[in-house]
Amino acid sequence: GAVVSQHPSWVICKSGTSVKIECRSLDFQATTMFWYRQFPKQSLMLMATSNEGSKATYEQGVEKDKFLINHASLTLSTLTVTSAHPEDSSFYICSATFLTGGGGYTFGSGTRLTVV
């Protein structure tokens, strides 16, 4: 239980284009989802917290106009990287909290974004 599906697994895009990453909770309702960014051999940095039906809360230093987050339903949150640049190349991971089995956090499998 508490499975989160993240798509795509990897994507290559040209500079200036936009890329959408989807995160779906398959067997539970995710009121809150989180988006992280992980650089090679580094830790996960929290980018934003998204709550269903409301605006996302972004961490300091994260450009909300570049990283658009939408959480329109209890099972889907999306991260759109707008006008992507090579420095946006990274590994993006979504996460959600769950309450069953004592509770915790479940993670998507991540999306490797390469901007060329």
Next chain:
Amino acid sequence: AQSVSQHNHHVILSEAASLELGCNYSYGGTVNLFWYVQYPGQHLQLLLKYFSGDPLVKGIKGFEAEFIKSKFSFNLRKPSVQWSDTAEYFCAVSKHQAGTALIFGKGTTLSVSS
């Protein structure tokens, strides 16, 4: 805001050696504590978690961690490591309230030689 410190950046051990990875957090309130492992090219996997109760937590693969509230610490231990334990280890903390994010430490790379 809470933060997490992992003191060991890179630990190198021989098989059968004992392991202890340090983790300290800064937050004055009640917290939930986690250790995750990330094998090369793979996703995060939960090793163990602490929410409340017995401060000594046992996880998968023979790992355990002890929560010492007075020291704001949650160190990870394993009595005898194996080559297959080579991976990146992350300590993470969240506030003990619904809907709060996990904050991760910078991670510790463990290399085990056979």
